[in-house]
Amino acid sequence: MKKPIAIAPAAGKLGVMCVGLGAVATTFIAGVLAARKGIASPIGSMTQMGTIRLGKRTEGRSPLVRDFVPLADLNDLVFAGWDIFEDDCYESARHAGVLEASLLDQIKPELEAIKPLKAVFDRQYVKRLDGPNVKKGRNKRDLAEQLREDIRAFKRDNGLSRLVMIWCASTEVYLSETPAHQSVEAFEKALEADDSSIPSSMIYAYAALMEGVPFANGAPNLTVDVPAMVALARKNKVPISGKDFKTGQTLLKTVIAPGLKARLLGVKGWYSTNILGNRDGEVLDDPESFKTKEESKKSVLDYILQPDLYPELYSDICHVVRINYYPPRGDNKEGWDNIDMFGWLGYPMQLKVNFLCRDSILAAPIVLDLVIFMDLAKRAGWSGIQEWLSFFYKSPMHAKGLYPEHDLFIQSMKLKNTLRYLMGEDLITHLGAEYYD
């Protein structure tokens, strides 16, 4: 046992501010409300259902994660959010069509009480959407100040002790870093000057960091993944994490690819295609928003397969990712993967995966876990990039000079070892030689 890290207790209420109250956010909120009432189970959530092994295998110590680390209780979560549409959470959840009306009706009053705050939104960054519930301001700095006031009012009016903000809004168009993103000073000047390299998501993130509120990014947007935001997070002692919830096809890719690599099986081509018909699919139908998503989805294989270390097996992979907007499917995405692989003496084989998944059903537990772990990080006094939360993301943020870790099993080990470290328990190496002494 080492000395545990000092963690402030999870006392009082935790405010959860969702940017975007669409399919993912409402499925998350409705799920928490249903779980609280014992109507449904929070399946897929590490913080609610996961266990963690402590000590040697012979010790038989495997508590629930939530009994091991001091986490916020589901009953202490209070929800708010911004959206460009005026629908309350009940209407929005009905529109999203993910959860059945029979479930939503049992938590209708609580969902109806969550009405969207006016959003910071600019069509320049999300071309396929437009809505009426949008703030007006003199410039981007003024909009950031209005968001900060929303945060303070939510905290004050609900007697909250802590807050977390999570981006569950649409994917913005592809942006690259500019000089405005290089330092906090340059960023603040750019806010004042209405610089077009500052999308709406960065205005929310800036407001959160200025208010000392941890910020998690569920979409592939640049948002907090620029030097100015990392510096601001460090300066204000706030945790940040991102990007892009790792659900459906990419989740499976980061399960299958490490397996093939572990057995030194070669890959020639990996063709991934999807059909989905929700609003996310509609936004991603715009080539500029799709490019942001495509970059996020494509980086995974290169990092996992390490073609520089295994040129004979993994250089020259043809990796294609397609997303097709197909309204009849709604949120029930169907993904196909065709993997052209080769084995002993170069003999070819094929693997086909057909995943009939539900996008928001896979994303909701990730939102919950991120909210709860980001709050834990803040109470543990951690700030800046929380790489230990890579487990939940398609394009994990990482320190300059490092490559991101995409392998789901390494990510899982890293997450659990971080929790052991936090609580002063021995890290688990899986060496296990002592059992045979």
Ligand SMILES: NC(=O)c1ccc[n+]([C@@H]2O[C@H](COP(=O)([O-])OP(=O)(O)OC[C@H]3O[C@@H](n4cnc5c(N)ncnc54)[C@H](O)[C@@H]3O)[C@@H](O)[C@H]2O)c1
């Ligand atoms: N569901 C998944 O499996 C999954 C996985 C990874 C990432 N994501 C990302 O999560 C995000 C949410 O997905 P979804 O299916 O809920 O989409 P959605 O379209 O149902 O919801 C997004 C909501 O954000 C709102 N919005 C857009 N810009 C906004 C702004 N500037 N301020 C406030 N609200 C804004 C929209 O009006 C919409 O209601 C998307 O970016 C998606 O790419 C989802």
